[in-house]
Amino acid sequence: MKNNYLNMIGLAYRARKCSLGEETIVKDVQQKRAKLVLLANDVGPQTRKKITDKCRTYEVPYAIVDDRETLSNAIGKSQRVAVAILDAGFADKIKSLLG
Secondary structure: OHHHHHHHHHHHHHOOOEEEOHHHHHHHHHOOOOOEEEEEOOOOHHHHHHHHHHHHHOOOOEEEEOOHHHHHHHHOOOOOOEEEEOOHHHHHHHHHHHO
């Protein structure tokens, strides 16, 4: 069950419904494009604070998930600590899989 949400992240990425990179994610949160933000549990404290604060301010749900390696493997990129899901359908499905 745990890996299902990783598969959904991979699908969302291939469907071009994700944004990567701290600045892009913050911008997508501010413009209300991000429907869900996923943060690796080993993200640096400043990055974590910046992204979670933005999510709270703009009322975008976020979740702390596995480590950066697991998150990066899900989308086939290296060293990614955060992924924003831009599609409501993918976001709802991933939220339901995360419990």
